[in-house]
Amino acid sequence: MIVGDISLRDKVFTAERLRFRTMDGLIELDGVIDGSAANQFKLTCHGNLKNVNINQLFLQCENFGQQVITEKNIMGRLDANVDCFQWIRL
Secondary structure, three states: OEEEEEEEEOOEEEEEEEEEEEOOEEEEEEEEEEOOOOOEEEEEEEEEEEEEEHHHHHHHOHHHHOOOOOHHHOOOEEEEEEEEEEEEEO
């Protein structure tokens, strides 16, 4: 189950207080995808990961596009605060 508030207004998608269980842990997330500018999106988010299974994280994220450390040779639990800012150009 996903709990939280989401809205879309004037090409701006907002997610607040999203909370869901995945990868044997808990993720809490606030974020914005702003599509109001021509030919680009601005993504900002803040997330908290609690007790996430690192092996499952790497597997689901396709090893983050790299081949050195993979889901086959990493294990454990992750608690992290994550901040993201990205321009996505079309």
